[in-house]
Amino acid sequence: MAGEFPARRACFIVSMLSLLSALPAPAAHAQAIRSTASVPQEGDWRTIADDQLLVMRLSGNRTIIIRLAPDYAPEHVANIRAMALAHWWDGQAINRVQDNWVVQWGDAAKRPLPASVKPYPAAEYDFAAMPIVQRLPKADAYSAFAGISADGWPMASDGAKSWIAHCYATVGVGREDAPDTGSGAELFMPLGGSARRLDRNYTVIGRVIEGAPYLSALPRSLGKWGFYDNPADFTPIETIRLASDMPESERPRFQYRAADNARFAALIAEKLHPRPPMVALGGMDVCDVPLEVRRLP
């Protein structure tokens, strides 16, 4: 490989694919389109309420922040808020890391649930609302169409019902056999695309918006179902808190990028039409649409 830094240059293109795609046009023009059409305006950033942020702390100052989805899974989110307010997860653990599947945490200590938690909330696997505002041009294998909701969630639909897709970094509810649904005590984050096959069969309650690598890089277990056979391998959870329950000075503050605007449409168009000689593929997976957030001071 030629070039002064071939290793870095070799990766440059891989990385640029995710960043430097543009509407098909001469390169200079494409750059101009890219730099204006898809840049969010200030009003595209919308604040996430304090009671929609769940803050999980692991040892070693590892913090994972989850945006909750109360509009799509109200009963489960109510349970999760109750457990967080009761500090019920403190001292629980990450007890499962199954390669190319999920990392899971929660009820390792088998504690009784707080009285305010419903052990069997309603299944919230899909819903009649149709919140997709940015529809992608090509379907995927798990839905009739897919796209992004105004409030920045990756969604799929069969045309009648819709649901949050089990993308990397979404957070789902572990559960027992149907028709029961889990309480929310046990949560999982997909590690790859394979979890899409859980769509419409599991409740998605949110999405990790910061710190996902602290979960994705944990050692895989070779035990049954990916559970660690030895509790010494568990990763202890120090605390899980609702941001609204934290001292104001410690609360993380986040905004998400809303999708109900032309800038977001341009962002998708740029991804769909990479700059030649890159070959366009006709579509992109809903889990590959960048869902940006930003931290406020």
Next chain:
Amino acid sequence: MAGEFPARRACFIVSMLSLLSALPAPAAHAQAIRSTASVPQEGDWRTIADDQLLVMRLSGNRTIIIRLAPDYAPEHVANIRAMALAHWWDGQAINRVQDNWVVQWGDAAKRPLPASVKPYPAAEYDFAAMPIVQRLPKADAYSAFAGISADGWPMASDGAKSWIAHCYATVGVGREDAPDTGSGAELFMPLGGSARRLDRNYTVIGRVIEGAPYLSALPRSLGKWGFYDNPADFTPIETIRLASDMPESERPRFQYRAADNARFAALIAEKLHPRPPMVALGGMDVCDVPLEVRRLP
């Protein structure tokens, strides 16, 4: 959550999805179908030639085994064999782990390539052959249709050309700007589904068939493009060898499960029709079809 071991039971269903699905039928019958129709016959297992197995050793007795794809990327595989035979990778390193994207290794030391290596082999991004024998019922966002080749590779097609899909655990060639293609010195493994957007733009040379978790669980870098800023964070490669270049007593021996048979079709059918009350989704992603291998003594 009820049950004596709710945490384990909660995960049971998540895991069972991948293992205990069946054709729609009364449960007892479904079990019977599953236990016979999709079980491979002895002849479905086919031996992978010694010169199609690449053995990468990291410290701590971590071994990663890659099945090469010379039928689909002959020039790149020729290069890779030449580099392995020259022991060219020994002492190189894994220098990039970018979350939800790729882990990459190879040319960290910027050594001159062996004389037998073509610095610029032909692009082998796609090919005119149509090797898919098990076609999946629903397209994905990146192709017109997808499926599995007789020799067990995950493939996608636009109807005219086909290519190996950038699924988790496939191995691609890092490269410089098009129309040049990489030599094969620098290789990457996708960590999730996002790498599908590299289809038809990068050469796939193989697939990790053992040890993928040693790559997927490496600490993520927050450096630019996911490269480690500090070489001290690199994971050194002890050796990379072709199995055919190893002493016979040390050679790993593997067989893959061929897909050109009714047992494989039944496997896909079972995945597409999970046992009620699980909701079927109409399709499955090509990257979610299990591509089994087995180790021979």
